[in-house]
Amino acid sequence: MQRNLKSITLSSLTLAFAGCLSADAGHDGDAQGAQTQRGSAGVTALGDPLPGTDPVAFAAARDNFAEEEDITDGIGPVFNEKACGNCHTTPVVGGSGNQIERRFGKVEKGIFYGYDQPYDNQGGTLRQLFSNETYQSGAASCSIPVEREPADATVHNVGRRTLPLFGLGLVDAMPDAFFDLLVAIEPAAQRGTVLRRIPDFPDSRDPNQSFTRQRVQRFGIKNQQTNLVSFAGDAYLNEMGISTQSCFRGQSVLAFALDNQSNNTRLADGCNGGDLAPVQTADGIPTYTDDAVGPCTDPATGAAIDEVQDDLANFTLFMERLAPPPPDLSDPVATGLGAVVFANAGCVNCHSPLPFVTPPRPFNGVPGNYVFFPFSDFAVHDMGSLGDGIGNTGDTVAATRRMRTAPLWGARFNTQFLHDGRAKTLRAAIVAHDGQGRASRDAFARLSTSDQNLLIRFVNSL
Ligand code: HEC
Numbered sequence: 043m044q045r046n047l048k049s050i051t052l053s054s055l056t057l058a059f060a061g062c063l064s065a066d067a068g069h070d071g072d073a074q075g076a077q078t079q080r081g082s083a084g085v086t087a088l089g090d091p092l093p094g095t096d097p098v099a100f101a102a103a104r105d106n107f108a109e110e111e112d113i114t115d116g117i118g119p120v121f122n123e124k125a126c127g128n129c130h131t132t133p134v135v136g137g138s139g140n141q142i143e144r145r146f147g148k149v150e151k152g153i154f155y156g157y158d159q160p161y162d163n164q165g166g167t168l169r170q171l172f173s174n175e176t177y178q179s180g181a182a183s184c185s186i187p188v189e190r191e192p193a194d195a196t197v198h199n200v201g202r203r204t205l206p207l208f209g210l211g212l213v214d215a216m217p218d219a220f221f222d223l224l225v226a227i228e229p230a231a232q233r234g235t236v237l238r239r240i241p242d243f244p245d246s247r248d249p250n251q252s253f254t255r256q257r258v259q260r261f262g263i264k265n266q267q268t269n270l271v272s273f274a275g276d277a278y279l280n281e282m283g284i285s286t287q288s289c290f291r292g293q294s295v296l297a298f299a300l301d302n303q304s305n306n307t308r309l310a311d312g313c314n315g316g317d318l319a320p321v322q323t324a325d326g327i328p329t330y331t332d333d334a335v336g337p338c339t340d341p342a343t344g345a346a347i348d349e350v351q352d353d354l355a356n357f358t359l360f361m362e363r364l365a366p367p368p369p370d371l372s373d374p375v376a377t378g379l380g381a382v383v384f385a386n387a388g389c390v391n392c393h394s395p396l397p398f399v400t401p402p403r404p405f406n407g408v409p410g411n412y413v414f415f416p417f418s419d420f421a422v423h424d425m426g427s428l429g430d431g432i433g434n435t436g437d438t439v440a441a442t443r444r445m446r447t448a449p450l451w452g453a454r455f456n457t458q459f460l461h462d463g464r465a466k467t468l469r470a471a472i473v474a475h476d477g478q479g480r481a482s483r484d485a486f487a488r489l490s491t492s493d494q495n496l497l498i499r500f501v502n503s504l
């Protein structure tokens with residue numbers, strides 16, 4: 043019943059957006075010289091850094107992101123790839139990619155189980171696709187089996203496609219309250235859920251982050267992560283099998299310090315934790331952590347140490363300085379009309395057309411007052427049959443259907459869509475919407491072919 047209802051809020055969103063399009067198409071609409079994704083702020087090509095970025099540091103960080111590592115660097119015992127840049131490739135380093143990761147789980151009496159509790163710990167829902175197989179560690183001959191789905195899993199082989207990373211530093215800079223506002227103005231039937239938790243690794247440059255304060259979860263297909271430095275640590279561990287330890291204001295960050303063992307099976311003695319990285323000897327650092335910064339207080343002075351392990355620091359720097367995808371405004375009339383069709387079909391209820399503006403002095407050093415248009419609310423929505431069925435242990439089945447609104451900026455640079463890459467075209471992605479997206483999918487289906495094409499052209503311009 044609600045599906046054709048357009049609230050005042052929505053029409054004003056549309057107006058706000060139409061306004062920004064015409065400002066871009068016609069003249070430079072930046073009153074105080076603020077920089078924008080759509081303006082002439084020096085952003086030219088995909089993969090360029092944001093304005094104000096040191097090009098040498100950025101290039102070095104990108105090299106680190108693209109660098110392949112091996113068993114002596116700590117890859118494994120199980121992993122998905124040997125470099126961040128081996129997955130994030132399309133069409134340049136930092137982009138989306140063809141790799142699909144695999145997850146599994148079990149639903150029992152309506153509750154999700156993620157194989158991460160003592161009674162049946164298989165190392166969580168991610169099934170790493172490769173292992174170090176057979177290697178010699180001193181006198182020991184070691185063999186690491188490839189991971190398998192437990193026989194009693196009920197949620198099987200769920201795919202997750204590699205996401206693009208452009209513009210994410212700007213998203214990291216946004217204050218929590220902005221995400222609350224985005225969902226507050228959504229119609230009740232489509233309203234997203236803003237999730238919050240304590241960061242695995244709070245970003246010490248931000249006075250608002252700590253081990254005692256929750257932050258809005260905004261990164262990952264399910265919004266599993268709160269900030270980019272945590273995603274860097276998480277990906278280094280879970281995609282590449284490289285474990286790290288860092289220091290946050292004098293406290294040791296151990297969330298990424300222990301390698302995953304294949305299906306959590308105990309490793310034979312003498313196998314060096316499953317890879318051939320040098321062992322750690324400092325107090326308080328797990329022996330087999332692959333890369334550690336060491337104790338988090340200065341032994342001589344007792345002063346608190348604040349240090350991000352150097353690979354994580356580089357991955358974070360590269361990601362946060364990657365500029366957003368440049369929009370294609372070559373046909374402003376078609377895309378202008380398409381914007382109206384997009385709004386009328388209710389796409390804007392989740393793929394928010396509102397301008398995002400970074401704070402005046404972002405904690406992470408991205409430009410202040412920078413205007414950008416990701417076309418997402420970065421909230422999760424119950425997507426019905428499009429949900430991937432993966433959750434955290436204890437979640438209801440309804441919670442496992444929640445997916446983050448995929449940002450639509452740069453969609454034309456991607457080769458596959460939706461969480462598992464099942465859609466090869468935008469049209470296929472749109473008609474797969476279900477749950478809270480169903481009314482909008484139906485509205486799209488009712489459009490004339492020419493209106494559908496205008497809408498798709500509009501999405502391809504973002
Ligand atoms: C095996 C392929 C693969 C490798 C290697 C890989 N990623 Fe990813 N990346 C993915 C996939 C798949 C996703 C989506 C996963 C999800 O959210 O569940 C993703 C998502 C991300 C996101 C979230 C993007 C967003 O829109 O929220 C970040 C950040 C990221 N990766 C950073 C990294 C970093 C840093 C590295 C290296 C340490 C890395 N990735 C290595 C496949 C990969």
Ligand code: HEC
Pocket residue numbers: 232263384387388389390391392393423425428445446447448449450453456458459460461462468471472475478479480482483486497501
């Ligand atoms: C209720 C919220 C909601 C509405 C309304 C909605 N979407 Fe989505 N959209 C999502 C979510 C959530 C995803 C991610 C689904 C997934 O991960 O599989 C998504 C994914 C997409 C994708 C795939 C992008 C990618 O990179 O994978 C496209 C394209 C898309 N939506 C376009 C549209 C269009 C066009 C409309 C209007 C006809 C629309 N959406 C309406 C929530 C919504």
